[in-house]
Amino acid sequence: MRNDAAVVPMDSANPTTTAAQAAAPDAEEHVQGDLRRKPEVKTHRFTTFILRRWWLMMILVLLFVIFMTAMWTSVVTKRGGNSNGQFLALSHITARRWLVAMLADQRQDKTPVETRSEDLPEFRMHVLYSDSSAPRREGNIFSKANLRKIFETEQQLMGKTGADVGGTFQYPRAGPPITGFNDIVKLDYNYSTTPPTGTPRKPLSIIYDVIFRDEVLAGQTITLADLDGLTDQFIRDRLAKYSSAQYLQQGLGFFFPNDFRGNTSANPNYRGWITRSIIYFGAPVEGFSYYTRDNEKDQQYLHLQGVKQYTDWFAEPDPPGITINYKENILSNDEVSKMVDGDFLLAGSAAIAVFVFITINTQSWFLAAMGMLNIIMAYPCAMATYHGVVGLEINTTMNMLSLFIVLGIGADDIFVYVDAWLQSQHEGEEIYLNEPARIYWVWARASSAMMVTTLTTFFAFVMTAASPIPTIATFGIIAALLIFFNYLFIITWFPACVIMWEKLGLARRGLCFTPWCVPTKPIEVVEDDTADKDDVESGNNDDNNGKAAATIPRSRTANLAPMESQSSRFNAEVDIDKFRPTERIFYTRIAPFVLKFKYPLLIFFTLLFVVMAVFAVQFQPPDVSGSFLPPTAEIVRANDLSSGEFPASAKAVESPPVFFFWGVNPDDPLD
Numbered sequence: 001m002r003n004d005a006a007v008v009p010m011d012s013a014n015p016t017t018t019a020a021q022a023a024a025p026d027a028e029e030h031v032q033g034d035l036r037r038k039p040e041v042k043t044h045r046f047t048t049f050i051l052r053r054w055w056l057m058m059i060l061v062l063l064f065v066i067f068m069t070a071m072w073t074s075v076v077t078k079r080g081g082n083s084n085g086q087f088l089a090l091s092h093i094t095a096r097r098w099l100v101a102m103l104a105d106q107r108q109d110k111t112p113v114e115t116r117s118e119d120l121p122e123f124r125m126h127v128l129y130s131d132s133s134a135p136r137r138e139g140n141i142f143s144k145a146n147l148r149k150i151f152e153t154e155q156q157l158m159g160k161t162g163a164d165v166g167g168t169f170q171y172p173r174a175g176p177p178i179t180g181f182n183d184i185v186k187l188d189y190n191y192s193t194t195p196p197t198g199t200p201r202k203p204l205s206i207i208y209d210v211i212f213r214d215e216v217l218a219g220q221t222i223t224l225a226d227l228d229g230l231t232d233q234f235i236r237d238r239l240a241k242y243s244s245a246q247y248l249q250q251g252l253g254f255f256f257p258n259d260f261r262g263n264t265s266a267n268p269n270y271r272g273w274i275t276r277s278i279i280y281f282g283a284p285v286e287g288f289s290y291y292t293r294d295n296e297k298d299q300q301y302l303h304l305q306g307v308k309q310y311t312d313w314f315a316e317p318d319p320p321g322i323t324i325n326y327k328e329n330i331l332s333n334d335e336v337s338k339m340v341d342g343d344f345l346l347a348g349s350a351a352i353a354v355f356v357f358i359t360i361n362t363q364s365w366f367l368a369a370m371g372m373l374n375i376i377m378a379y380p381c382a383m384a385t386y387h388g389v390v391g392l393e394i395n396t397t398m399n400m401l402s403l404f405i406v407l408g409i410g411a412d413d414i415f416v417y418v419d420a421w422l423q424s425q426h427e428g429e430e431i432y433l434n435e436p437a438r439i440y441w442v443w444a445r446a447s448s449a450m451m452v453t454t455l456t457t458f459f460a461f462v463m464t465a466a467s468p469i470p471t472i473a474t475f476g477i478i479a480a481l482l483i484f485f486n487y488l489f490i491i492t493w494f495p496a497c498v499i500m501w502e503k504l505g506l507a508r509r510g511l512c513f514t515p516w517c518v519p520t521k522p523i524e525v526v527e528d529d530t531a532d533k534d535d536v537e538s539g540n541n542d543d544n545n546g547k548a549a550a551t552i553p554r555s556r557t558a559n560l561a562p563m564e565s566q567s568s569r570f571n572a573e574v575d576i577d578k579f580r581p582t583e584r585i586f587y588t589r590i591a592p593f594v595l596k597f598k599y600p601l602l603i604f605f606t607l608l609f610v611v612m613a614v615f616a617v618q619f620q621p622p623d624v625s626g627s628f629l630p631p632t633a634e635i636v637r638a639n640d641l642s643s644g645e646f647p648a649s650a651k652a653v654e655s656p657p658v659f660f661f662w663g664v665n666p667d668d669p670l671d
Contacts, residue, residue, distance in 0.1 A: 043436040047443045047495070051435055054499040061493040065377045072384035116198060116284050121291055122186055123281040123303075125310070125328035127157070128641050130274040133321040137259050140271040141322070142206075142235060148227045149319040150277070151207050157279055157310070158185070158203070167224030171319035175312055183287075184306040186280035204278040206255045210242045211235065232269075239270035257645045274645050281307065281328075304330060311335070314634075327638035335635055340397055350404060354411050361582065362418045366506045370497035374489045375410035379403050382481035386474075396471050399478045406482040409457065413450050413490045420446040421498060439495065447491045454487045 050057050129150050131139025140146070152162075152169045159181035162168040187198030202208055208216050212226065242252050243260065260272040283291040285302045307330045318324045351372065358368040386392055420442045424431055431437050461483065464476030500506075576584055594601065629636050 043440050047440040048436050050495050051439045051499055054496040054503070057492060057496040058500070061489060065381060068384040069380040071388050072380050075384070075387040116187060116286060116288065121283045123329055125279040125281065125326060125331070126276060126638065126642065127153070127279065128274060128276045128325040128638060129153070130323045130641070131321065132323040137273045139273045141273055141275050142239060142271065144230045144232065144235065146322055147207065147211060147230065147235070149322050150205070151227050153319065153324060154203055154205055154207065154277060154279070162224065165223050173313060173316050175316040176309070178309060178313060180306050184281050184285050184303050186282035201280045203280065204254070206275050206277060210252060210255055211238050213238070213242060236270050243270070253647060258647055274641065276642070276646070307331060308334060325634065325638045325641060327635050327642070332635040335633065336629065339629065339633065351407060354407055358411055358414055361415060364501065364506065366501055367414070367418065367497065371410065371414040371494060374414070374494050375407055375486060377489055377493070378406055378410070378482050378485035381485040382478060385481050386478055390477065392474060392477065394470050394474050396474065398471055398475045402475060402479040402482055405479055406486050409483060410486045410490070412453070413486065414494065416450050417442070417446040417490065417494055417498070439499070443491065443495055450487060450490060454483055458483045
């Protein structure tokens with residue numbers, strides 16, 4: 001009886017080999033082929049679009065930024081810069097100067113046709129004179145020589161020459177003379193005439209209101225000859241008369257410092273080392289009948305141009321023996337604006353430092369430049385949204401400082417994306433050698449990580465916007481918008497820049513800035529040693545021309561060959577020579593130190609927190625209001641002298657005027 005199960009057919013080519021044995025190698029090769037099959041990878045249309053049309057993505061982002069910048073400029077121009085009610089506030093410095101330049105161009109062909117006829121806003125310039133010929137508080141500013149210096153200074157401040165006051169100045173200012181004073185001076189109107197007539201207001205001065213008070217009240221014009229005819233006895237008599245309690249109550253105490261020495265047995269002379277005066281400016285300026293919302297920006301421009309010349313005038317050397325300090329709202333704002341501009345120039349070094357650090361970390365000047373542009377583009381977009389979409393108008397210098405906050409956040413996002421790009425090299429050939437899969441893997445990994453940090457920071461600033469203090473609230477809104485647009489560009493603009501970096505071969509040049517850089521060597525990726533060994537030995541490797549490995553261009557950042565699998569990285573031998581500097585420091589220095597001393601470090605920082613918390617709760621508000629400006633700033637020196645050297649009872653004359661407005665309530669009609 002035939003047993004079919006026992007019948008084993010033989011291979012005709014090799015009688016000693018059964019058919020099953022002959023088929024076994026084929027089956028084993030098929031199984032090995034299945035094991036070598038690459039797993040399915042993920043792609044996405046958006047990331048594939050960035051990969052294929054990276055140049056189009058960059059153009060779209062740039063067009064969007066240009067549109068937002070144009071909208072921001074348009075809104076700021078229509079609103080005239082800051083709209084928070086402050087006259088020539090410090091915010092929007094660049095936009096305000098652009099507006100001033102625009103108004104200057106418009107006014108080249110304009111001739112004012114109106115006349116000044118109404119008394120409205122008032123701006124005061126405080127000028128302080130101190131005797132510098134003796135130690136502080138030891139000199140006498142009321143001497144005959146010093147009074148002449150004060151008189152000449154005040155006349156020059158009003159744009160007059162020596163001939164206008166009957167003589168020649170002994171102490172002329174070296175710089176250009178003041179011009180256009182009558183266009184911006186405060187006018188005193190006579191409303192008994194039609195139309196009202198205005199005459200320039202005389203300065204509040206020790207000369208006019210104390211020394212020659214009787215003569216001025218009698219209608220006499222003070223000249224240089226009157227100053228030359230002064231005697232010490234005449235000066236003492238006038239000081240004695242007008243420093244009495246009767247006149248001090250009328251406001252003349254404004255001129256006398258705290259240490260003003262009266263007629264006592266110890267010192268029979270009336271002396272004081274410092275005095276001050278006020279020069280009045282006002283609106284409407286020459287060429288306008290009224291100061292209204294429709295023309296206030298033009299008048300502010302003309303007023304600014306007229307007053308700014310005093311900055312250069314005061315910068316000239318003072319007359320010998322006296323020191324002149326000044327303060328005026330517009331000049332003070334202009335001084336602070338210049339200091340803010342200087343601070344921003346200094347702060348630009350922070351941006352340079354961030355650029356250098358990004359360059360070193362990414363080993364690419366191109367990525368660093370594109371990353372910095374990514375951060376900068378967020379600012380006009382945030383400002384356009386703040387003004388044009390949200391509709392807010394208040395701006396402060398603090399809002400501009402938010403740019404430096406997003407500078408650090410944006411740099412961190414750049415590091416996250418570039419590190420994800422580097423990590424993709426070790427995710428296996430199915431990711432590293434597949435461009436659509438690689439860009440999607442990098443984009444998904446980096447964007448999700450950045451979104452977590454972005455959302456936490458974004459909502460932190462949004463909560464800051466709930467502050468009842470407008471300055472803090474608007475700062476929170478601006479910072480939140482900056483963070484939003486920075487994230488938007490880091491997942492659109494920057495991936496396109498990375499693709500461009502790879503496609504154009506910039507990655508192979510590293511930090512070199514010339515086209516003659518030597519490219520780095522190609523990286524070898526072994527496809528399959530066991531599968532290709534027989535082909536190489538038999539000379540049948542046509543695809544690789546006899547080479548045992550496929551080569552792909554190695555980028556500057558590809559320092560390590562791709563690992564075989566995700567899990568193999570934890571078991572593979574670490575080659576720290578291929579680490580970047582930051583990775584090497586953390587791996588060889590910081591991480592071992594933290595692991596070795598983890599418990600002492602935990603105790604140390606806990607105690608440090610407790611100590612810092614104890615000191616923090618002991619902070620108290622300052623006894624006196626401090627200044628954020630340096631002590632050498634003119635406004636700080638003038639404020640210190642005004643507040644520290646003159647009695648509080650004399651400050652009433654410095655109080656700004658109070659205006660009352662009456663009108664019809666639209667919600668309660670008369671009929």
